[in-house]
Amino acid sequence: MTQSEATPPIELRGVTKRFRTPDGSTYTALRDIDLTVAPGEFCAVVGPTGCGKSTTLSLISGLEEASTGTVTIDGRPVGGIDRRVGFMFQQDAVFPWKSVLTNVAAGPLFRGAARREAIDRSRDWLRRVGLSGFEGHYPHQLSGGMRKRVALAQTLINEPRILLMDEPFSALDVQTRQIMSDELLDLWELTRPSVVFVTHDLEEAIALADKVVVLTVGPGRVKDVFPIDLPRPRRVQEIKFEPRFVALYERIWNSLRDEVQAAYTRTAGEAA
Template sequence: MRQPDQTEAPDYAVELNACSKEFTTPHGGTYQAVQDIDLKVEPGRFVSIVGPTGSGKSTILHMAAGLLEPSAGTAASFGVPVRGVNRRASYMFQQDALLPWKTVIDNVSLGLTMAGVPKPEANDRARRWLEKVGLKNFTDRYPHQLSGGMRKRTSLAQAWIVDPDILLMDEPFSALDVQTRQIMENELLALWQESGKAVVFITHDLDEAIALSDEVIILGAGPGSTVVGRYDITIPRPRDLLEIRDDPQFVELHREIWGRLKIEVSRTYQSTVRQEGGAA
């Protein structure tokens, strides 16, 4: 593995060096979520992290965002150590994170109004974003009045409107049905293309990871999981996500990466079965 060299290393958008994270369990013990994570994402790159359930994918993203402090190791962004929330990043959560008491437009413009942008201007920009994600007729709805896909689009607009340099996405589309999901993936790629933004995308779906990314990182089974594989995805862009699964390059990459991921998935499965067997 390459040693981090301060003098000639470019400023990575996201840079985790040997990051570990321990949690205290309610019984007073410690739980090692992730161990020795190295993650470097250059500006403008799309990197996916794939791993079995419980492999600490969200923990990694939280450390990159500054929502969690690593127990060991360092987190940096554009050469600056991450202290507190990383202001150059937006985060798209797996769960619904829209404020249920704000209308769609107020949710989308929130990042701007909190930064002091005057309300009329913030609303204008929010309206443009809502048009972009196909929700211009829903500006005055409350989140509970929207479908799951529409809520995700609102979240996407909310995260992008502040024009972050980094987008951290934690299984953003996992709650959606397959069709809506493909549409959302396409929309995401269209937005990201040539935006120059770095994306760290977490998913448990290898197809999704390969289709979207420049690089796929495989995490080992938890607890104490670490990076077990890195794969460059060289499929040329722009990609047609509806056809990509038949692309011979895609098929070859999928076969290769799945061969590695499979081992971790079955290890996770077996340890779960063991635990359940032990508990019964």
């Protein structure tokens, strides 16, 4: 086994993250998080609102620093934004004044690619996400699902070794979400980056992932890790009817349910 094979692409060890609040007090978002993502592994993270799921992504991406503990990529401590990492946010990060073609080409151009190469690669990725013929359109002329396809192409054209996704499909209707999930899996299979996918939707997590990590009510800790032994390739809508999917859902929900209830009780108490 080579060193690159032995070293996990993503590793968090004993990670705690605290924030200073406006009133000067300290808020602990994560406490003593241990998390490892293997090469090419699709890891979904679920948990109640406020458990630190998005904060975990920010630590891996280098947008935030851990208060204590270590966050490493390929065995090296994260020290800022890393070009090997792609981040797809909940809100589209498209430039409204650029066409679809130049939006997708922006990443390669920023990284020093020649304009012709960047444009050619942009056309190829738009073809892959089913947007050939829309190169000259602008974001406001697209549906929500089409904008998400632009965002996918915009992220994957840079061929990230690590892909971070923060509820990227949450604003879409159910049918479009399922289509986008299938497209994501098809595109992920091309290069197999290591993925950390944050979602509130347990069905989505199970349908997409190789493992599902359950975080506790905040401050977030890893409560359970569930391997997902469903066969690939998968079709999201079809896999949900498999008996094994139903069994996995029941097991994971039994772990997640108490955390969701605790979060609700806390929120209700604070509002009273």
